[in-house]
Amino acid sequence: MTQPTFTLTVRPDQVGVISMDVAGESMNVLKAAFADEIKSLLSEIKNNKDIKGLVIISGKADSFIAGADISMLDGCTTAQQAEDIGRMGQLVFNQLEALSIPLVAAIHGPCLGGGLELALACHARVATTDNKTVLGLPEVQLGLLPGSGGTQRLPRLVGIQKALDMILTGKQLRAAQAKKIGLVDAVVPKSILLEAAVQLALKGKPAARDVKLNFVGKVLEKTPFGRAIVFSQAEKQTLAKTHGNYPAPLKIIKAIKAGVDGGFNKGLDVEAKAFGELCMTSESKALRSLFFATTQMKKETGAGDVQPHKVHKAAILGGGLMGGGIANVTATKAGVPVRIKDINQQGISNAMKYSYSLLEKKLRKRFVTKTEVQKQMSLLTGTTDYSGFHDVDLVVEAVFEDLNLKQQMVADIEANCSEQTIFASNTSSLPIGQIAAKAARPENVIGLHYFSPVDKMPLVEVIAHEKTSAETIATTVAFARKQGKTPIVVKDGAGFYVNRILALYMNEAANILLEGEPVEALDKALVKFGFPVGPITLLDEVGIDVGAKISPILLNELGERFAAPAAFDRLLADGRKGRKTEKGFYLYGAKAKGKKQVDASVYSVLGLNPAAKLSGDQIALRCVVQMLNEAVRCLEEGIISSARDGDIGAIFGIGFPPFLGGPFRYIDQMGAATLVAHLRSFESRFGARFAPSKLLLEKAEQNASFY
Ligand code: NAD
CATH class of the missing domain: 3.90.226.10 (2-enoyl-CoA Hydratase; Chain A, domain 1)
Incomplete structure (x- = not known):
């Protein structure tokens, strides 16, 4: 009964x-x-x-x-x-x-x-x-x-x-x-x-x-x-x-x-x-499928039957923008004690202040009590050497983006921690295999790629290189989940998944801009499409310099389609890095007068005379098909292991419109053949960067879907 x-x-x-x-x-x-x-x-x-x-x-x-x-x-x-x-x-x-x-x-x-x-x-x-x-x-x-x-x-x-x-x-x-x-x-x-x-x-x-x-x-x-x-x-x-x-x-x-x-x-x-x-409605079906996908993912270890080890104590190398955020979610969400190491006291106190400011906000809104604030802050301790590292189970590295420095960090951790300690790198562009190249225990090295701001962005990419052990993957996935994150396990490769599909989309927006479309038209078109912010606003937020640093790496590793418009160098030469320098595509600070306004001088730096010629739909289509095509290529190359992971990664990492269900569900909805037709038409006008990927062509020929 x-x-x-x-x-x-x-x-x-x-x-x-x-x-x-x-x-x-x-x-x-x-x-x-x-x-x-x-x-x-x-x-x-x-x-x-x-x-x-x-x-x-x-x-x-x-x-x-x-x-x-x-x-x-x-x-x-x-x-x-x-x-x-x-x-x-x-x-x-x-x-x-x-x-x-x-x-x-x-x-x-x-x-x-x-x-x-x-x-x-x-x-x-x-x-x-x-x-x-x-x-x-x-x-x-x-x-x-x-x-x-x-x-x-x-x-x-x-x-x-x-x-x-x-x-x-x-x-x-x-x-x-x-x-x-x-x-x-x-x-x-x-x-x-x-x-x-x-x-x-x-x-x-x-x-x-x-x-x-x-x-x-x-x-x-x-x-x-x-x-x-x-x-x-x-x-x-x-x-x-x-x-x-x-x-x-x-x-x-x-x-x-x-x-x-x-x-x-x-x-x-x-x-x-x-x-x-x-x-x-297709919108509700997409949102429900997303709900099921995330629920299902929570049950997976990321490494088959292998179970994770418990992380009792963690450490962060580098108390900068990312390190501070990662330390914060480790203490406040995961409740795990965390040692923050920086080369100077300033880095440590920045990280501490950052966590305190976030907790204070929550205290003001009465989401936490004073006692909870004290308890969570007491989980954060700082050091400029490796004292207190001997019993750390997992280290997240968030030092400067420099391969030699990161390899040195691996050596330091191997010398100062236990044989089991996991070394997780938050690099945004360096292949994890290269960071692990000189490691004595490469099986303990893994990528753990967060997005900024860490306390708000739900996604992390967990990147296994060829020698990463299943235990390391499972433990890192479980650790990220305890921090309140949604992890997707991806294969090692330039740009991993999220930055790779984002880069092509952003580049296309830049190309359209350089054809003379106004900044506002671009941002408006993609917000209307369903992204939380437009590509040009995003570029200002992320930093024009950051984009410029990642671009050549992607170009070298993945090919010509990743070539960023050369004219963008002029922006950096003009000291335009985006919001952080209060100088980018938009006006900031006093100059903005409390309104979102384009900094018209950006056009003369780029030698442009803006005039809207394309419709919002045309702009959105050109940018989005680049993202869709590259997402399929990532699946083809095994960077992501399923369409589901690709959808979750794009929605939670970039803000791909949730009501479309992610790139793969969206392709299924429009039909692979339709996407191929769009790509071919752009290819004939703009060149090989729009060439459809092999897997997409197969899907189109077989009239097959990803789900
Ligand atoms: P940041 O410059 O804000 O911080 C780096 C910190 O590392 C500084 O406090 C510095 O003092 C410290 N540091 C340098 N050498 C060190 C050492 N030997 N030991 C300990 N600390 C050391 O940089 P960030 O923006 O936080 O980026 C850190 C890493 O995260 C980079 O690899 C970057 O590519 C990656 N990342 C950045 C973002 C982003 O949006 N900024 C997103 C994802 C990943």
Whole structure:
């Protein structure tokens, strides 16, 4: 017999406690199959006249309900089928809400998506003070909307504007924040959660109460005129943010508006229809596949069956921009003590100050307590020699980009650490095999490539060279994951994966610029395509000098298609390195006057007279096909081991539009033959840099896809 998910226990005080525990899952998730179980539970409750009140609580240690099992949507072939799933959820939650006895949700751990929709259908909610307790409706991040009443119940509880904010962003609130906006009724320590919920249930059903609104809030939400402003503003802001690339936010606004204007049932109807339609969109399918890919990746060691060793203590060489960031995530995310070595005291104190400034920001926002700040800072210690290195399990090297220096670092670590100590290099361009060339224990040497700013960028590339051992790979992957990163394991080679596909895309943007297109036109075109920033802004952010340093390496190792436009040397000769020198393509500091403005003098340095001749779509296509073609080449050469890794790497490392699912899913969507046709047409006009890769041609000929 299958184990029931819900068990009802009636206490002597006549409160029934429903405990939810989904067998075989570490977290509770809602499944369509539970509907029947809930139905029979409800009839059992209705028939038991002794029950005066109900509490629903999780039987798991640390999860209330983390969401609905979205894999059930993959079986849907029509919008109607998906809509039916949403309607079933609506029906079950309506029945819960209609119970004549009070029903209280006792929330500890994640209460997300369908989990929060269930809690919203309860008559009251109590949540624990624990950090693990978070409440939110993240469906928008999967290209969906909350399809089981969430778009209707949340605005009624917390107000239209707060509900819009929560549902449109998918943000997660801690219990105290949830209490402040009226989403939960009480916040208590975990030890008394059940008792507090029982007491609330014994008080009886709470009377309907007004949403907490200040004066302006009342004007905006309680008058038709005010509401019209709220919804039209929400639409405007959404379009400005999504550039029309994501259909879910507009449907969310529509569903909330329908419920406000036409009543609860009308709202549910619009919500269900929109849910069904959204499930079928390519955007939601791409976002869901991304979710599954990252979930699946978390289970992989990166080295087959080989298990990682635990990293008890780490060290960072170089406390600069990258070293400071890596030290920070090691202490604050992984909770691992870290020794920072630099050649001078300044480097160490810069790294310490950097971590402290990030922690202070979190303290101000009350994401951490003073004690936590002290504890995390105490994990960071500095040195200008190798004292305290003898028992370090893993060293991340982030010194200057210089092969001799990096080889010296390997020798120093081999002399000062144990035989097992892993040496992970954060080089952006040097082949790891070369860094390991003189190592006594090359099996311990690996690449661990972070992106700047380290605390924000989710991706790391783990680069195994020919002699890297499986243990070293597995341990490095696990270490990166503890730092909160998403690691992809890639093969050694110039530019690895991410910088390689990025370089061709950036070069193409530079070529278009040199044909006379204005800077703004380029940036606008690719932001509209779905990148978080345009290529020229990115160049200013990364540093024009950094690009110039990596370019010749890629050109030497990978061939002519990586030749960067020579005219760019003039920018460096003019002292333009980008934001860090406050001189680049855009104006910075006082000159910018608080606005994003192109520094028009850049055109004369480049000898250009800008005039827009191409459409945004033409610009985007030319840059993007270069990235797509090179991504396929990386797969062909085994730099990445799967299309999935290539998609994750591009989305998390570069910000490739998530709604397209990554380069490979995007190629599958447009068809390899279409991409080949675009490349051929550009090749005939601009030359061999657009020649399609071998694997892409094969896919096109066979009409095959990558997934
Ligand atoms: P940085 O100049 O900010 O910092 C380098 C630090 O290394 C300095 O504090 C310096 O004092 C220290 N250092 C130099 N020699 C040392 C030695 N012998 N022992 C200990 N410390 C020493 O440089 P960064 O931008 O942090 O880059 C570091 C590495 O990370 C480079 O290999 C770079 O290519 C790579 N990287 C940089 C980025 C980026 O966006 N900046 C991104 C990925 C990787």
